[in-house]
Amino acid sequence: MTQIDSQILNQCISGDRNAFRVIVKTYQRMVFSLTLKMLCNEDEAKDMVQETFIKVWQNLPKFDPQKTLSTWIYTIATRLCLDRIKLQKHTYQLPDDDTALRNYATHQDGQAELENSEWVQLVTTLTNGLSPKQKLIFTLIQLEGLESSEVEEITGMDSTQVKSNLYQARKNIKERLTKLGYE
Amino acid sequence: MNKIDNILDSLKGKQPVIDCEDDFADFIMDAIPEREESRPRRTPIVIALRAVTSIAAAIIVGLFIFQNLDDDVEASAPKIIKANTSGSTIRNVYNHCVSHSNTLSINQLKAMYHEKF
Numbered sequence: 368m369t370q371i372d373s374q375i376l377n378q379c380i381s382g383d384r385n386a387f388r389v390i391v392k393t394y395q396r397m398v399f400s401l402t403l404k405m406l407c408n409e410d411e412a413k414d415m416v417q418e419t420f421i422k423v424w425q426n427l428p429k430f431d432p433q434k435t436l437s438t439w440i441y442t443i444a445t446r447l448c449l450d451r452i453k454l455q456k457h458t459y460q461l462p463d464d465d466t467a468l469r470n471y472a473t474h475q476d477g478q479a480e481l482e483n484s485e486w487v488q489l490v491t492t493l494t495n496g497l498s499p500k501q502k503l504i505f506t507l508i509q510l511e512g513l514e515s516s517e518v519e520e521i522t523g524m525d526s527t528q529v530k531s532n533l534y535q536a537r538k539n540i541k542e543r544l545t546k547l548g549y550e
Numbered sequence: 551m552n553k554i555d556n557i558l559d560s561l562k563g564k565q566p567v568i569d570c571e572d573d574f575a576d577f578i579m580d581a582i583p584e585r586e587e588s589r590p591r592r593t594p595i596v597i598a599l600r601a602v603t604s605i606a607a608a609i610i611v612g613l614f615i616f617q618n619l620d621d622d623v624e625a626s627a628p629k630i631i632k633a634n635t636s637g638s639t640i641r642n643v644y645n646h647c648v649s650h651s652n653t654l655s656i657n658q659l660k661a662m663y664h665e666k667f
Contacts, residue, residue, distance in 0.1 A: 382585040392575050399574075400565035413574070417581045424582050472557050486566045512563035541554050549554050 371436055380428050387427075391420055394437060398444050404490045404506045405448040409483050415451065419444045441513075441521045445503060452499045465492045465547050472549070496543065497536050504529055505536035 371390055378386035398419050403412040422443045430439055467488035471481065481489065490510070494502045500522075507518045508529075518529055568574050 384579065384582065387582065388575060388579055391578050392571060395571065395574055395578060396565055396568055399568055403566050413577070416574075417578050420578045421581055421583070424585070468557070480567060481564070483566050489561075509558055510561055510564075537558075540558075544554050549557070 373432060376427070376430070376432065376436070379424075387424055390423070390436075394440050395420075397437065398440060401441065401444050401506065401511060402448055403483060403486055404494075404510050405445075405502065406451065407487045407491045407494075409487065411451070415444070415447055418447055422447070435517075438517055438520055441507075441517075445507070445521055449499055449503065468492045468544075493540055493544075494536075497539055500524075501532045501536040501539070504532040505540070508533055509537070 371393060375386045375389055379390060395416060398416045399412060402415040402419070403409060406412050406415060419440065423440055426443075430436070467481075467485045471485070471489060490506075494505060497505065503522065504518065504524075507513045507521065508515065513521075515526060515529055518524075519526060522529070524532070
């Protein structure tokens with residue numbers, strides 16, 4: 368993960384918008400990746416990225432430079448996503464088919480780039496029926512590839528809770544995918 | 551058939567693509583509000599001065615109240631002061647008051663005794 372140097376951080380804290388644009392450009396894809404997978408809606412995900420960076424801008428003077436900026440931004444984004452999911456009581460419909468997942472699985476060369484709509488369909492197929500916490504942990508560890516310790520810092524859960532939620536999430540996903548013909 | 555674990559592992563760390571990163575950054579920056587001018591920070595000298603002046607004010611108010619209480623006791627017993635010029639005890643003062651139909655309480659007399667003898 369690209370690190371922002373302390374000079375840019377200080378400029379942002381003193382209100383320099385151009386410096387903040389550097390932070391936005393560095394982390395926007397990371398945040399969009401999380402929000403798209405969490406909300407499974409491209410427009411909502413983009414709005415959530417915007418909200419996340421507004422919070423980052425407003426709270427930057429309180430940021431502890433001893434901590435990692437990406438972890439702090441992840442923390443803000445995950446809280447906003449969880450709030451949005453709870454507020455709207457998202458109920459994801461089971462997709463009629465698992466086309467996106469099947470296409471991805473059959474062309475699994477590790478290089479295939481997915482369109483945003485494919486990501487939405489694929490993640491919806493995978494995480495349908497998971498609780499918001501299970502979905503969050505699964506997204507952060509399994510899809511975003513974060514370390515367990517970082518996820519603990521982001522979510523405020525202890526290692527046992529993280530492992531438990533990840534185990535349940537993977538179990539549910541495997542059960543459902545098995546019914547769809549995967550092994 | 552596809553192995554579920556293989557699918558999940560291959561998704562690890564993959565991120566969706568943003569079509570035009572500059573446009574998306576503009577979209578985000580448009581929503582960023584101007585930061586309010588932060589208030590000037592209180593210097594340690596100002597904080598210390600505030601503490602000292604607060605304490606001084608409290609002491610002055612306390613002295614004022616104490617002084618007024620003292621005056622009240624003196625003002626309420628002019629006769630007693632006059633009656634006790636012979637160096638008598640508090641009991642004698644009390645008896646003197648009773649004999650001259652003075653209605654001061656024993657507590658008031660005690661207070662006066664400590665003040666004046």
